[in-house]
Amino acid sequence: MSEDAIRRFLREAAEEIGEQWVETASDTVEMYAASELPSGNICPAGIVFPGDADEVSSIVRLASRCQVPIHPISTGKNLGLGAAVAPRPGVILLDLGRRMNRILEFDPVLRYVVVEPGVTYEALHEFLVDQGDTLMCDTTSGPPSGSPLGNTLDKGGGYTPGADHFGNCCGIEAVLGDGRILRTGDGAVSGSKTWHLSRYGLGPVMDGLFLQSNFGVVTRMGIWLMRRPDIIESFFFMYPNDDDIGDITDIGRELRLDGVVPTAIKATSDLYALSSQIPYPAGVSTGPIPQEVRRELHREHDLGAWVVSGAIYGSNTNHVRSTLQHVKNRLQIRSDVKYVPHGEAAERPELKIHIDTYSGRPTGEEVAMTNWRGGGIVSLTPATPMIGDVAKSHARMSRAILTEHGIDTCIDYIFAGRVARGLHSILFDPTNGAECERVASAAQQLRAAYRDVGYPVGRVPVDGQEDEMSHRDRVFRDVASNVKAVFDPGGVLSPGRYGIDVPTSMD
Ligand SMILES: Cc1cc2nc3c(=O)[nH]c(=O)nc-3n(C[C@H](O)[C@H](O)[C@H](O)COP(=O)(O)OP(=O)(O)OC[C@H]3O[C@@H](n4cnc5c(N)ncnc54)[C@H](O)[C@@H]3O)c2cc1C
Structure with a gap:
C-alpha cells in the first residue's frame, strides 16, 4: 500500500465522517500501537472512529477504492492476544467502540440485549443493575472495559451457564469488504421480529463465519441473558x-x-x-x-x-x-x-x-x-x-x-x-x-x-496466528481463503488475521 493511497484515504475519510473522527496524531497512534506481546508494537497508519453501520460501510468502500487495509476493533482490550494491534503494520484501525457504544434493544421478558461493538462488560452490567439486577450476562475475568461483541468474535468464553459466548449470541449485522451490509438469520427479512430470538433462520447459518476471521466488520449483535439466581x-x-x-x-x-x-x-x-x-x-x-x-x-x-x-x-x-x-x-x-x-x-x-x-x-x-x-x-x-x-x-x-x-x-x-x-x-x-x-x-x-499430542490451541495471539493456521490442512485453509474472496474480494479487511488472506494467483 502506498503512502499516497493512505493520504487519500485519510483525506476522504475525514470528508465522509468528519475530520474529528480521523486521527493520525503520533501520541494517539503510539497508544494504539502498544502490544503486550513479545513481538512488540505494531504501528497503524491512523485511526478512524465511525458512528454507525452506514459510516462503517462508506469507510470500507473507501478503503476498497484506495486499496488501503483496515482492521476493526471493538474496544481493543484483547490483552494477552494483541490488544488493539493489527496482524500487520501500516493499516488503518477502525475503532468502533469510541462512538458505536449503544445498547440498541433490551427485552426483559425474552431476556436479550442487542449491542453495538463499544458496549463494554462494565456498561452492560451497570445497565442491567439499573434495570433491577434480575438478569445477568456472562462476563470474562479480563478487563471490564472489554466488550461482549469483540470477545465473542475472538471466540472468548466465561464462567456462568452463559460461558459459551458464541452459543449465547443471536443475530449479527456485518459490513462486508465491498461495503454491503449483511444481516444473518432472520435479520435478512425486513421487519423480522425474530432476528435476535431464533439462531438459525432460513438457509446457511452465517454468524460463525465472523469469528476469528476477517470476513466482515460486525456492527451489531444480539446476546441472550440469564435470570440472576437468588x-x-x-x-x-x-x-x-x-x-x-x-x-x-x-x-x-x-x-x-x-x-x-x-x-x-x-x-x-x-x-x-x-x-x-x-x-x-x-x-x-x-x-x-x-x-x-x-x-x-x-x-x-x-x-x-x-x-x-x-x-x-x-x-x-x-x-x-x-x-x-x-x-x-x-x-x-x-x-x-x-x-x-x-x-x-x-x-x-x-x-x-x-x-x-x-x-x-x-x-x-x-x-x-x-x-x-x-x-x-x-x-x-x-x-x-x-x-x-x-x-x-x-x-x-x-x-x-x-x-x-x-x-x-x-x-x-x-x-x-x-x-x-x-x-x-x-x-x-x-x-x-x-x-x-x-x-x-x-x-x-x-x-x-x-x-x-492432538489438542491444538484454539485462540492464538496475533503474532502466532499465521503460523498456527499454517498447520491446518490445505482444504481448510483454501476454503477460508475462498470465503474471504467472496466476502472481501479486495482483501482490505484485517489482512492476515488468523492467517487468512485472499488467494493470490500463485495459490
Ligand atoms: C487477566 C485477563 C483475564 C482475561 N480473561 C478472559 C476470559 O475470562 N475470557 C476471555 O474470553 N478472554 C479473557 N481475556 C482476554 C481479553 O481481555 C478479552 O477477551 C477482551 O474482552 C477482548 O477485548 P475486546 O472485547 O475489547 O475485543 P477487541 O480487542 O476489540 O477485539 C478482539 C478481536 O476481535 C476482532 N474484532 C473486534 N471487534 C470486531 C468487529 N466489530 N468486527 C470484526 N472484528 C472485530 C478484532 O480485530 C480483534 O482481533 C483476559 C485477559 C486478561 C489480561
Whole structure:
C-alpha cells in the first residue's frame, strides 16, 4: 500500500465522517500501537472512529477504492492476544467502540440485549443493575472495559451457564469488504421480529463465519441473558500438589456433566492466583519461582498448588446446602485438601475474582496480573479433555516447557464438562529482549506440543496466528481463503488475521 493511497484515504475519510473522527496524531497512534506481546508494537497508519453501520460501510468502500487495509476493533482490550494491534503494520484501525457504544434493544421478558461493538462488560452490567439486577450476562475475568461483541468474535468464553459466548449470541449485522451490509438469520427479512430470538433462520447459518476471521466488520449483535439466581454460593478447595490436577479433573467432569455445578469449575494454579495480588517475590531475579518459594507462598497466603472453585445456584437454601454438601463429599478427597467457604472467600480479593465471574459481575482485579513482570502477557488456550491422566500429563508438559524457558507456570483450567479451557498466561518483562525471545519460543513450543499430542490451541495471539493456521490442512485453509474472496474480494479487511488472506494467483 502506498503512502499516497493512505493520504487519500485519510483525506476522504475525514470528508465522509468528519475530520474529528480521523486521527493520525503520533501520541494517539503510539497508544494504539502498544502490544503486550513479545513481538512488540505494531504501528497503524491512523485511526478512524465511525458512528454507525452506514459510516462503517462508506469507510470500507473507501478503503476498497484506495486499496488501503483496515482492521476493526471493538474496544481493543484483547490483552494477552494483541490488544488493539493489527496482524500487520501500516493499516488503518477502525475503532468502533469510541462512538458505536449503544445498547440498541433490551427485552426483559425474552431476556436479550442487542449491542453495538463499544458496549463494554462494565456498561452492560451497570445497565442491567439499573434495570433491577434480575438478569445477568456472562462476563470474562479480563478487563471490564472489554466488550461482549469483540470477545465473542475472538471466540472468548466465561464462567456462568452463559460461558459459551458464541452459543449465547443471536443475530449479527456485518459490513462486508465491498461495503454491503449483511444481516444473518432472520435479520435478512425486513421487519423480522425474530432476528435476535431464533439462531438459525432460513438457509446457511452465517454468524460463525465472523469469528476469528476477517470476513466482515460486525456492527451489531444480539446476546441472550440469564435470570440472576437468588442464591449464588461459591466453594473453594485448596489442593496442595501439582499432580492433584488429575483427581480434580476426574471429579470436576462428573460434577459438570451430571449438572450438579451449573457454573464452570476452575482449577487455578497458585501463581496465576497470586500474580494479580502480590509483587513478584523479592530475590527471584528470573523465573521460574523455585518450588520451596512456592510452598512458602502457599503457607503465607493460605493457598494450594491449585485453587479449585465453582458456584451453586438456587432459590432455596436447603437445596443449595445439600448440593454444596454433595460437592464437598466429592472434592474433599483427603484431609490435606482445605475447604474455604463462600463467606471467607468473599473477603479474599484473589478468591472474590472467581465469585464475581460466577455471578456475571465484571471485575478489574485479575487484570493486575499483567503488571507482575512489567506488562508483558501472552495467553494460550489449549483444550484439555476432562480425563484426569491426560490433564496431569498436559499440566506436566506445560510446566516442563515453561520451566525450561525460565518462565513461571500460571494456568487456569476452566472445566466445561468434556473439555477444559487450559488458559496459560505467560507473564514477562517486555523491556527485556532476552526474556521476550524466551517467551516467544516457549509460546511456539507450547502450541507445537499441544498440536503434537492432538489438542491444538484454539485462540492464538496475533503474532502466532499465521503460523498456527499454517498447520491446518490445505482444504481448510483454501476454503477460508475462498470465503474471504467472496466476502472481501479486495482483501482490505484485517489482512492476515488468523492467517487468512485472499488467494493470490500463485495459490
Ligand atoms: C487477566 C485477563 C483475564 C482475561 N480473561 C478472559 C476470559 O475470562 N475470557 C476471555 O474470553 N478472554 C479473557 N481475556 C482476554 C481479553 O481481555 C478479552 O477477551 C477482551 O474482552 C477482548 O477485548 P475486546 O472485547 O475489547 O475485543 P477487541 O480487542 O476489540 O477485539 C478482539 C478481536 O476481535 C476482532 N474484532 C473486534 N471487534 C470486531 C468487529 N466489530 N468486527 C470484526 N472484528 C472485530 C478484532 O480485530 C480483534 O482481533 C483476559 C485477559 C486478561 C489480561
